[in-house]
């Protein structure tokens with residue numbers, strides 16, 4: 018038998034047990050479903066580092082008949098010398114009984130792994146009921162070390178205090194741990210608490226922590242690789258048309274397909290970010306008022322994201338590669354009262370949009386013989402694109418705080434609200450130089466990793 022520490026994840030049906038296993042183990046294939054009773058059998062998910070199995074999590078079905086189990090355990094507890102023997106007897110007697118199948122599946126790991134610890138998951142957004150008390154009592158009779166994890170599935174924290182009071186009676190410790198929002202530090206904290214239940218786990222936990230750190234750093238790099246790939250793709254994206262008919266109509270059609278093409282690239286980015294963060298199994302909530310719900314080529318977006326006019330002017334004057342991006346090409350969009358929240362923005366934007374022309378968001382070239390090409394050499398566009406990418410990433414890594422972003426937006430007159438306008442002059446200039454080199458079809462020595470990784474890290478740690 019494998020001798021790595023075992024943690025059995027238990028609880029009532031549909032409380033988030035499988036989601037928590039998935040968060041802790043990072044395993045995509047774990048069945049998570051909004052229907053109760055999804056997990057029908059216990060299943061082992063090992064954590065391996067360099068091929069060595071160092072810790073096992075066991076996902077189990079939810080309790081079906083806690084009252085029956087508890088009644089039997091209480092009635093028979095004096096007939097057995099240890100809690101393990103009692104649990105084993107319950108399993109052996111009831112294993113083949115039809116209506117206790119799921120209960121036996123969840124009892125099995127307690128019987129089978131002598132030193133196992135239990136992580137017991139509750140949905141803290143609902144009130145405690147009698148079924149929970151019975152289940153907690155059973156778990157406390159198991160003889161295993163045990164931690165209660167309060168996983169609020171909804172935004173309701175009214176019952177949490179009551180949950181904590183009840184849990185304190187039956188568990189070694191009680192932790193808030195949200196399956197969907199737990200970030201790196203939450204996981205480390207939970208691992209540390211788990212370490213207090215098992216002797217000699219310190220070295221293993223250090224290994225897991227180190228590995229998690231490596232994994233996290235690799236994730237940042239992957240996100241920057243994605244940003245770079247999608248930027249390159251957008252820079253080289255163009256649509257062309259040739260007609261002897263109505264040139265104005267052709268331009269309109271090309272504008273539509275240019276916008277669609279860029280939107281497609283943006284959507285690919287989002288899909289791949291979700292994949293990197295394995296959030297494809299959950300719904301991703303973007304705050305309703307977030308600016309990224311606005312279209313990329315909209316006045317609101319261009320008012321709030323990207324660089325300010327003076328930053329653009331500075332970027333135009335600074336260094337560069339001599340490609341000749343003048344001020345007009347750099348284009349500072351209108352500034353005015355702006356915020357990340359569209360709600361607070363509309364009035365302000367309306368006052369300043371009179372000067373706004375959609376053609377200023379990309380380049381339309383008239384060629385010979387009715388030929389038209391649309392492409393984009395306006396660097397402001399790429400600062401905006403990047404702002405939207407980082408913003409999307411921030412919702413992925415920090416979704417618990419989506420609501421906070423939604424409600425704490427300030428309206429700062431004339432100020433940009435994205436990330437790029439907060440960069441140092443050097444960072445803005447480096448990024449512009451990178452853009453110019455790539456626009457010329459060359460490879461840039463400038464490392465986007467150096468510019469972006471610190472930003473992604475900062476966002477990831479923001480909620481701490």
Ligand SMILES: Nc1nc2c(ncn2[C@@H]2O[C@H](COP(=O)(O)OP(=O)(O)OP(=O)(O)O)[C@@H](O)[C@H]2O)c(=O)[nH]1
Pocket residue numbers: 028029030031032033034035036037048049050051052053054055056057077078079168169170171195196197198298299
């Ligand atoms: N919003 C939100 N939903 C959650 C959270 N945890 C789980 N869910 C959702 O709740 C549902 C049930 O989650 P599961 O992880 O399958 O629950 P389970 O306890 O394993 O369920 P069974 O296997 O059926 O006993 C799924 O739709 C999850 O996406 C959470 O922290 N927040």
Ligand SMILES: [Mg+2]
Pocket residue numbers: 034035036048049055056076077078
């Ligand atoms: Mg499950």
